[in-house]
Amino acid sequence: MSPLRTSAMIASIAPEGARTVAAPFGHALVALAAGRPEIVGMTADLARYTDLHIFAEAHPDRFYQMGMAEQLLFGAAAGLAREGFVPFATTYGVFASRRAYDFIYMAIAEERLDVKIACALPGLTTGYGPSHQATDDLAIFRSVPGLVVIDPCDALEIEQATAAIAAHRGPVYMRLLRGKVPLVLDRYDYRFELGRAAELRPGNDVLFVSTGLLTMRALEAAERLEADGIGAAVLHVSTIKPLDTQTILDAVGASGRLVVVAENHSVIGGLGEAVAAALLSQGVRCDFRHIGLPDAFLDAGALPTLHDRYGISTDAIVARVKSWL
């Protein structure tokens, strides 16, 4: 028997040979905390799988291990924030959104406390099955008044976003890619700005409106489409809430391009519905398509296969876009 190396735990989202950066969130937080003594790190027995162990090693006096108890994690973060600290609290997206929602909604968001919630395994970035796949976190957290929700695309953006959310006053939910995170955006003229969408590349036929991991895929898909003579623009929307409606409206405008919203999330309640509502309520009509995960409990297994099956691999995206043109 030889190991297949295809299983649920081999959950790298980096294609073979891709450039990666190790633990960008952990290192960015350490650098930031050096000059900001009010920043503390907290986790619920997942420091190692949220890259917070880097912070714990660098600043052991400002690291709180709360054990496997997510409601406690966010309740205690609220308590610290009320006294002037800026907690970065980490766990998996499923546990923050599903288990600790009430605590985040009332203890943190209702008081607009300065808690930064950084959660790993967003969308379909693990093959462990529904208990670990946060395919619904954007839907859940978009509905929290005043909570900023961001979905960074790569290591560069995670580094910049970590500093930006620390500078923002108020609660933030950040979807976190951890471990060896691909580096993509350094090839584009891009800098993360909270609340701002940005066009990464132009194109006359298709407009991808994408976020998170799916921006990486949209960029790859756009290059492939270009080779086939199809011009595809990519508008990266890393802040899901508040949505940069004006930039999206300007990009869609009257260009007549096929608009394809792409997100690493259920088709219910994420970027797709947010963009559709923004367009419709402004009277903008366009040819609109939506790439996201199905409204289903997803299967377990190897990520590349799952991404193909559920239509968010680059191959699947290219094929679907061509079928829509």
Add this chain to the structure above:
Amino acid sequence: MALAPAGPPSNLELPLDVAGLAAMARQNRLDAARMFMVAGNGHFGSCFSCAEIVTVLYFAAMRVDPLRPDWPDRDRFILGKGHAAPALYSGLIRRGFIPEGWIDEYEARVGARLMTHPSRRYQPGVDASQGALGHGLSIGVGMALDARLAGRDCVTYVLMGDGETNEGSVWEAAASAAKFRLGNLVGIVDCNGLSVDGRLAEVMPMEPFADKWRAFGWNVIRLDGHDLPALVEALQPPRRDDGPPTVVLADTVKGKGVSFMEDVRAWHADAITAEQYARVVAELGASP
């Protein structure tokens, strides 16, 4: 490959004696290791620490019928620490619920019927889909209440990790089981002392653990979780009892049975090489 189980092996005489249980516990670890080899990685430590517990449940304690996985009068088993699913799968395979051939598709392709966490959508004999820790004991309270209401003398067993008992929901369930006097509910805690971030004593100490359960109104049995006769004795609760619920605090060694995995945090879950797999098989006392 058979799609449906053929029932228990014809030579299986239950309950197994201690020698039979010891052989079955070794088989449990070998089966789990084989699944992990198919996948290339897995939760070795978490499975190996509970091999004896699962083995005693399926071969010397629980009243189940592999040909009727949904038999209403069966005893229930909830694997709260769902990431130890391969230990459960081995029990289901060797007891005759699911075919042995399923091992070789463990996580090997999308749609494989055996995966990281147990799922009622795919596996006969699984009483609750698990994977998010801290759910098991609450579900067990509901099942035990149901058994009482329906007048069935079945027992509900819930196996938790010791780290899992950090979750507040465990203690909500613990309080309610005492209130309802669920003598037909047995909690088992696999006390291997390690969780993802390190030693439980540092991550979140739960000692004095037995005192906590007693204070919540439970009958507490503390034992060596690899001691088969002790487990056999502890896991036979009186049926139709309306006394206090029982918790078995099983002191175990994470990664038990494989020298380089025992009590090593990194083997909570890790990748395995062919060479390491050969060592695992050799140390467990069988040929690859």
